Amino acid sequence: GAVVSQHPSRVICKSGTSVKIxxxxxxxxxxxxxxxxxxxxxxxxxxxxxNEGSKATYEQGVEKDKFLINHASLxxxxxxxxSAHPEDSSFYICSAYxxxxxxxxxxxxxxxxxxx
Amino acid sequence: SQQGEEDPQALSIQEGENATMNCSxxxxxxxxxxxxQNSGRGLVHLILIRSNExxxxxxxxxxxxxxxxxxxxxxxxxxxxxxxASYFCASDEExxxxxxxxxxxxxxxxxx
Numbered sequence: 731g732a733v734v735s736q737h738p739s740r741v742i743c744k745s746g747t748s749v750k751i752x753x754x755x756x757x758x759x760x761x762x763x764x765x766x767x768x769x770x771x772x773x774x775x776x777x778x779x780x781n782e783g784s785k786a787t788y789e790q791g792v793e794k795d796k797f798l799i800n801h802a803s804l805x806x807x808x809x810x811x812x813s814a815h816p817e818d819s820s821f822y823i824c825s826a827y828x829x830x831x832x833x834x835x836x837x838x839x840x841x842x843x844x845x846x
Numbered sequence: 847s848q849q850g851e852e853d854p855q856a857l858s859i860q861e862g863e864n865a866t867m868n869c870s871x872x873x874x875x876x877x878x879x880x881x882x883q884n885s886g887r888g889l890v891h892l893i894l895i896r897s898n899e900x901x902x903x904x905x906x907x908x909x910x911x912x913x914x915x916x917x918x919x920x921x922x923x924x925x926x927x928x929x930x931a932s933y934f935c936a937s938d939e940e941x942x943x944x945x946x947x948x949x950x951x952x953x954x955x956x957x958x
Binding site: 734736764771772773774775776777779782821823825834836837838840844 | 879882886887888889890891894923934936938945947948949951953
């Protein structure tokens with residue numbers, strides 16, 4: 731069935747390094763994917779909308795040069811956290827709508843990023 | 847985007863009891879959805895209610911929507927320990943272009 735697959739599930743990195751997170755739609759095509767960030771015991775905050783074949787749309791306050799999004803195919807979007815710092819430590823989740831009705835969001839299982 | 851509000855922030859009940867969570871939103875919506883999140887995991891879609899609907903059921907879940915008050919409630923009946931999770935409402939605002947606005951969430955603990 732239709733699933734959103736996200737990898738890695740957990741990553742620990744040193745400050746200053748870059749980390750890439752992949753989000754794949756399985757058994758369906760996703761022209762649009764969404765990237766969220768979630769701090770402990772808080773809600774999801776939308777970071778950006780990833781559109782296949784075009785530039786991502788970033789929410790206010792999200793640095794596009796720091797959080798690089800690439801949506802090169804209909805089944806894959808990537809989020810790269812560049813020059814990560816401890817304050818970037820968070821839970822990152824991607825999601826995609828399945829079908830043209832644009833109603834139910836399918837979520838990846840999330841990536842816990844810890845920057846030392 | 848602004849966050850909706852949910853109450854209570856935390857709810858602790860015994861197995862078998864009912865759990866009610868409330869959500870408010872700020873603008874006109876196309877639909878409102880409820881999601882569940884287990885700790886450290888992604889979200890799972892539970893139920894969607896459209897703006898022209900007032901009540902919807904799915905198994906042990908009952909959702910209501912009051913567009914005049916811009917509020918929704920999620921009722922879980924006959925709760926089980928496995929229902930322990932965080933529950934979020936998400937509003938699909940008419941002007942959002944299909945971007946969902948999530949509420950702050952309710953942490954539900956069901957004690958065996």
